[in-house]
Amino acid sequence: MFDRRRFLGASASASGMMLAPWLQNALGAPSPGKPPMRFIFMHKGNGLFPSVLVPPSLSPADADKEQAKDAFSVDLNKHQLPDWMKPIAAHKSNMSILQGLSGKMCQTGHHTWQSSLGVYKANEKLTSIKWATVDFELARMFPSPLSHLELACFPTGGGNARGNINGIETGFSARGPQQPNLAYGSPKIALRELFKVVYNNKSDQVEYNLERKVLEFTAGKQSSLAGNLNGVERTKVANYADSVEEVRARNGRLEKMADVIRKHLPTLDAKYLADDITTVDRQRGHVEILLATLISGMTNVVAFTADELGTPYTGLNRLEKETVNLHDVGHNKGFGDLKADEVRTEVRLQHMSLINTIVTRLKVVPEGDGNMFDNTTLLYFPDNGETHHSSGVEWPFLVFTGRNTKLNIAGRYIRLPKHGKEGHKTLGNLYTTILNAYGNPIPHYGDLDLALEKMKIDQKGPIREFLA
């Protein structure tokens, strides 16, 4: 079993000195004895309706509140979970079902681009990307060699289709204003690109070495150019040379971690590496990549698009022979012998089994006086709000938090005041809470809801009740 602290200790003692701070950071360990926090943003296209997240065992009084969407909270351990959550039942005490958040400041509808992670109306126009998405903000707070990883089951249909779902394409996160991130579309490409430091395939090794040559050439040429300059001009070129050097250094750090990475190199069956992989296997393969990069310390933040409305679903349980069109499901079309609601349930069941895999596997990696999940937050949510044609008036979340995380919501079903009521909270409030909790003092993350503004409802800042 891989123990990151033991690895760090071993590395330090082997070299006869304490690890340099940058190396500690690079390996995802900001300070001795204090592992980094990890964040997984797993989102899906629409189809996660608020009504399906309600525990069936609510008392009549709470059920009435639920029906009226009035605020209340109950202990999940005293309640039965909806059937489709069975795969994650073992993690009930780490889980919260969060209802009543809104996201009317986001793009809603069929496709939403970076909206649900950036809390603004993003669309296909680059200028609609206003700032870095919340996952990137967190990645900056918890640096790692890869900094951030995005995996996606890309859409091939609808208004947001990618041409090559097996390649590296524009993702759903943003590095900064007008800077969409790139995501890995298949386990195969992710494996090849992320683990090429330790990969044995000859052509991939050649490719890696060729890239190294260009980086070395560019860094050397720009450093040499900077050396002949003075003052600001020197700084301008040196800055660039340093950036290239930083990429080389990052590769170097990954190379130094080769043993660790090799140890956690996902061993994927051939079916996960095929070009005609089913959607379900693509998701499972991505989860293996996600786990390997987190556990090995290559990254601390992963954004994972489990599906988007335009993602064709293949391989679903009870629908193995069907290619499910989620848009049609959104318009209540059934597939195979299943009605639309039953298809949605199968999709969610699949997602819950993925989450179970992630949480269970992290729980068995020792870290500190506990395990890696202690320092992990996983958020599962739709990218577009409450229904197929949503307006963002609700935005349900499942949140899984480990023991050392700073959100005090585990084990609860929480319904917040509904949109328009005093005390109502938005996606922006949730992300502000998370950012504030870990030291980013931003007063409010995300755009504001103009309807709430008109009602003079305070919508800025963290949800103080959630802070541990």
Place this chain on the structure above:
Amino acid sequence: MPEPRPAYLRRVTQTMLQHDIPRPRPSRTSLAMLVLMTSAASTATAADPVKPFSMPKDVATVLSTYCGSCHDENGKGNVSLTQLDKLKINERLDVLNKVHEQTFFKLMPPAKSEQPGPSELAILNKWVLAELRQHNASKFDEKVTTPTGGNFVDHDLLFRGDMKDKPYTPTRRWLVNPQIYHNRVLDVFDLKGKDRATNLSGIVNPFTLPERSGVRDYDVASLDGSHFVAMQANATWVANKIVGSLRIKLGEAPDKVFPNPKDRWYPKSDNGDKKNPVKLLAPFEAILAKKTPPTDEELTAAIQFHFERALHRKAAPSELQNYQSLMRSAIELGGNIEGLRRMLIAVLLESEFVYRVELGAGTPDQFGRKQLSPAEASSAIAYALSDRAPDEPLMQAARDGRLNTKQDYEREVRRLVFSDTLLRGEIDGTLHEIYPSYSKNNISSQPKIHRFFREFFGYPLATRVFKDVERSDGYYQSPGRGTYGTPGQLIREADLFVEHCLTKDKNVFEAILTSNEFYVAPRDNAEAKIAGLNELYDRFKDTNWQIDPKTKTPPKMSDEDLSFIRKRLNYNSDARDLAVAMKHVEHFRKAGLTPHPVWSYPFHIGHLTPHANSYNLAPPTWKYPAQQPFAVDHRKGILTHPAWLIAHSENSATDPVRRGKWIREKLLAGTVPDVPITVDAVIPEDPHKTLRDRLAMATSKQECWKCHQQMNPLGLAFEIYDDFGRYRTMESLEHPSNIVAKAKAKYGADTYKTAPVVASSRLDGTGDLALDGEVKDALELIDRLAKSKRVRQSIIRHAFRYFLGRNEMLSDSQTLIDADNAYVQSGGSFKAVVVSLLTSDSFMFRK
């Protein structure tokens, strides 16, 4: 006469901005680091050890005389100036920065207190700056080269005419803007004509300009890691396209080379002429087609070919050697194809690919200045006036040695500036990134010149301010997928307004500031379209033109009728379109109006210009003028255009502070300190008060007012417009407790209690005595502004920054005076200003 700035400030500014102290040039991304590095090189070298803290007696006397009574050891605002020696170094530097800021902006001592004389202030500030600089800690130095520090240079000194230093621009690397980067990538593929509209789907532009009113593209930005990530991905995409094109030519299947069906474009490898075939990528093809390693000559040809396209120059011998070496080692690893691919990538990762390099050449003149080389000059002129590399005549002039003298520059600048066709194109492609049909509306004969006014006034930012449709009573559409909504329409009309003024090129500033001749939903051939609709209506009004609501069957039309309809609507119009047109005309005739010619095909009925509400124009009162522009009531120039008003508003309210700050800084060459980080700038809610009153509640305290007095009076004059840009005399007190009637329509507005708008103010300290005094509202204020010499000169200062890519220094004084004179003597020609700036020493010389 404006009050002269104290002598100490003149000296401080003059000293700081002269060439004897190199300017700190912070990066857009790592400003603090660059400042530190630059300052370290300039002011505190290793040979210049930091001196222990001590305060000269004369400084101590000034502080104790004018500041000590408040800022003693228990000082106000936790600022003690009498015991600076007891503070930790960081605390002391923080206090000294505050002292400098307060005295520079004339915020301290308070107006009612005894004021130090100019010589005393000079003593104090000279010492303060020296202290800060020896620790590289001057916040003032940090800002002075950035857009926010442009006005730090004394305005009167700049235009007084007694500055004798020769103008120059420091040698520099100026990071390309997004449009130039895009064009440089197109150049790599050697795309011409319509092919330049090719969608390069794999390119993510690494560069963005800050979204703000005012000049956006400064030479202070530096390449960094985030740029590199995008540049590396782009370079790989470009190289794969070139290599892929040749692989296809050499026999591989296109879908194997480019498996992504959405990204199958690739550059042509030959000219497609079977009779006279020309290989367009010949040097690359020679390497790829070869089974054995290429010769040195073949490598050289490929490298030079790529250098010419990407960097517009030949590789130097040492570069050739390096690139050959790279190619050889890559070929060893991956064959000829990889040797070529890696070279293609590496050239595109040269910093030179994304910097505009302006170093000057030749022997320095007696003032230590070098003139731009002819090649640099051709690029500098081209990029000042467009986003493209120099055109052929400009390059030829450089090659022929005809780009050396001021007259040479003037010849080329005039050729480009006074042409209506050479540079015609989109004003700002980045605003219209994916909707080319829409963007075609925002065209100018001089896009780069036009863009100055766009950036200066900042009205395109209207698309960034989201509005609630219901508050607008249903007419306002915020930008979203596939549309720029109402602000997109308004920006287009503001563009037309500016273009109209620029095309006339007479008293341009005055016209842009005061003309009430606006465009509202203009259409080509409007008169003919209106006539056509009327003819349709008159011909069919007594016939059975309506569609049966039950059967939804349109009436049958004769060929003659169809022909009549199609001549007036669209080439394939039918009875259904006729029905729409008839209802459209009927809608307007009922209101006693001629039908609007405004539709897209197929069109909707009736109220087709909802955005006109922002001009207080809407049926049934709006009589559409076929001739545009036309006079619009209650408007006077761009500052009363809804696009500007929305761009400088909040989501749900006006923004007098931002509007006032804009005028203070952009038109009056004034300075306003940053909001202190301790201030939570929030206007309090009070359902019974207007915004003006609530703003007063937040800003009337003395410590707030000392800054806000420079903004609020100017901005409040614009309270005669609401945040949608509509003229008003009453303000809706939009608070849930003030609703007097709920909306009836789906997206209708609730009706609130109202209060009269008060837009009058008193202006003081504008720097132009003719501007100071009582002002009734924005319309009166604008009249005064348009007559002000200071306003004219302030616009010219910003034009200097736009075309030179930097803030003006005192040594640029003659350049600015010449540009100002050019404007006045030409009867207000902005093109004359541009010619003057681009033939100035500031533009031509580097040091």
